[in-house]
Amino acid sequence: MSKAIYPGSFDPVTYGHIDIIRRAAKIFDELTVSVLNNKVKTPLFSVDERVKMLQEVCKDIPNVKIDSFSGLLADYASECGTDVIIRGLRAITDFEYELQMAQTNHKIAEHVDTVFLTTSLEYAYLSSTTVKEVASFGKDVTQFVPPCVAEKIYEKYR
Ligand code: ADP
Numbered sequence: 001m002s003k004a005i006y007p008g009s010f011d012p013v014t015y016g017h018i019d020i021i022r023r024a025a026k027i028f029d030e031l032t033v034s035v036l037n038n039k040v041k042t043p044l045f046s047v048d049e050r051v052k053m054l055q056e057v058c059k060d061i062p063n064v065k066i067d068s069f070s071g072l073l074a075d076y077a078s079e080c081g082t083d084v085i086i087r088g089l090r091a092i093t094d095f096e097y098e099l100q101m102a103q104t105n106h107k108i109a110e111h112v113d114t115v116f117l118t119t120s121l122e123y124a125y126l127s128s129t130t131v132k133e134v135a136s137f138g139k140d141v142t143q144f145v146p147p148c149v150a151e152k153i154y155e156k157y158r
Helices: 015-027 047-057 073-080 092-108 128-136 147-157
Strands: 003-008 030-036 064-069 084-089 113-118
Touching: 003 015, 003 073, 015 030, 015 084, 015 113, 030 047, 030 073, 047 064, 047 147, 073 092, 084 092, 092 113, 128 147
Parallel strands: 003 030, 003 084, 030 064, 084 113
Antiparallel strands: none
16 A cells, blocks of 8 residues: 655645645555644644644545654654655745755655655645735635635634
């Protein structure tokens, strides 16, 4: 059975992430979308809130599981018994950081490889950061995130 992990902050999940999730779930038998508990970043949503939103928006995709992790991604991949990490590439600006991450993970755990899916053009501009910024000014974000996620963002800025 082919397995992959799609790790990220997902603070919060956007249509860009969902597009990558759907496409990766078609390629692999089992996909684990995993929220990184990153102590360096100050997120808008707790890990628990991010996991719940992902569960809600992925509930119709049967081979997708939602999880969370902290620590090194390469260690987490080994724990999951998975050799494949999925990452999305939006633009050339993502590339340098992603290349460095992929190579570092491969150095730490030689069996781990990163597979990049390029973003669908309609989501190339989309990031969780810009969605939060737009919402913080009281604007509608339903073109960027599913309605249940938009509600949660509005609650934070109320
Ligand atoms: P991180 O903080 O780990 O970069 P993100 O939640 O911002 O976490 O992104 C997780 C992954 O999803 C990354 O590989 C990122 O490049 C990708 N991603 C984010 N937004 C989009 C998008 N609009 N289209 C495709 N991939 C995306």
